[in-house]
Amino acid sequence: MAYVDFSRLKRAVPIRRVLDHYGLTESLKRQGADLRGPCPVHQGSNPTQFSVDPEKSCWRCFTCGAGGTILDLVAALERVDLHEAGLRILEWSGVDAALLHRGQEAPGARRPSPVRRKPAAPRPSPPLTFRLTLDPEHPYLAERGLSPETVAAFGLGYCSRGILAGRIAIPIHDAAGRLIAYAGRWPGEPPPERMERVTRALVASIDSHQPPTFRSVWGREQHEANAALSARPNEVRIDDDLSAECAVVEVFTIDRRGLLYQLASALHELGLIIRFAKISTALDQVVDVFYVAERDGTKPRSAERLDEIRRRLMEIITPG
Numbered sequence: 216m217a218y219v220d221f222s223r224l225k226r227a228v229p230i231r232r233v234l235d236h237y238g239l240t241e242s243l244k245r246q247g248a249d250l251r252g253p254c255p256v257h258q259g260s261n262p263t264q265f266s267v268d269p270e271k272s273c274w275r276c277f278t279c280g281a282g283g284t285i286l287d288l289v290a291a292l293e294r295v296d297l298h299e300a301g302l303r304i305l306e307w308s309g310v311d312a313a314l315l316h317r318g319q320e321a322p323g324a325r326r327p328s329p330v331r332r333k334p335a336a337p338r339p340s341p342p343l344t345f346r347l348t349l350d351p352e353h354p355y356l357a358e359r360g361l362s363p364e365t366v367a368a369f370g371l372g373y374c375s376r377g378i379l380a381g382r383i384a385i386p387i388h389d390a391a392g393r394l395i396a397y398a399g400r401w402p403g404e405p406p407p408e409r410m411e412r413v414t415r416a417l418v419a420s421i422d423s424h425q426p427p428t429f430r431s432v433w434g435r436e437q438h439e440a441n442a443a444l445s446a447r448p449n450e451v452r453i454d455d456d457l458s459a460e461c462a463v464v465e466v467f468t469i470d471r472r473g474l475l476y477q478l479a480s481a482l483h484e485l486g487l488i489i490r491f492a493k494i495s496t497a498l499d500q501v502v503d504v505f506y507v508a509e510r511d512g513t514k515p516r517s518a519e520r521l522d523e524i525r526r527r528l529m530e531i532i533t534p535g
């Protein structure tokens with residue numbers, strides 16, 4: 216079993232990074248030296264029940280009694296044991312696994328075996344241990360043309376508490392019909408502060424020369440599980456007749472975090488200019504279309520060149 220040096224991991228990753236990673240920062244407000252908000256572990260609503268001490272990197276919920284270090288928090292949110300929580304933090308935090316074992320050790324101390332970075336293997340999400348109480352009569356559902364029968368069949372409803380507060384919650388089940396997650400949908404127009412935040416983030420990402428980072432809120436690497444469930448093929452088609460100036464590249468695959476970035480980066484690295492793109496997602500199925508030209512403005516033509524493009528994109532969308 217992979218060894219995780221818990222105490223070094225705890226020192227290396229501040230609790231604020233964990234809160235950010237799980238999208239919890241916005242639900243917390245400063246109160247003295249602490250951050251307070253509704254408890255994400257038991258999906259509470261009391262705005263002061265969940266307390267985080269960023270200095271000591273610890274947390275506690277006064278309602279459900281859960282609490283501890285970053286490891287306890289990740290374990291509670293992801294419903295995994297502490298060891299698995301440690302591996303998951305290693306995976307997304309970018310903490311260099313090798314660094315965890317450097318530093319002063321007592322002479323003759325037994326060196327722990329090196330940490331293995333966990334490969335992103337397909338891993339079904341465990342069933343949830345709770346169920347949200349939802350209001351199936353929220354007007355947004357009828358506005359979207361969903362009949363009461365559909366709403367009941369899918370268990371949809373408005374959520375007034377916890378981290379999905381103010382959203383329509385959509386239960387997600389695995390192939391065996393067990394509830395494994397909820398997705399949240401804001402009913403109606405997004406609030407202005409949300410739009411402003413998205414705008415700021417977009418401007419910042421254009422100004423920055425860093426590759427983007429992708430946070431996960433519910434579970435992780437759902438893509439692999441989706442891909443395993445889906446019988447639909449990954450496919451890249453290139454049409455060189457449709458446009459006089461561009462080759463038209465169509466990508467069919469399962470959606471995942473960062474996919475569009477990877478595809479656009481690959482086209483850029485292949486020396487292509489994207490003249491036009493149409494990005495569409497239907498549930499988890501992606502159909503992205505790119506009109507591409509060579510840097511000198513000519514149309515990519517040769518069979519070798521088109522094959523190179525197709526192969527590179529296939530590498531990105533093919534699981535494993």
Ligand SMILES: [Zn+2]
Pocket residue numbers: 254255256257258259276277278279280281
């Ligand atoms: Zn709690």
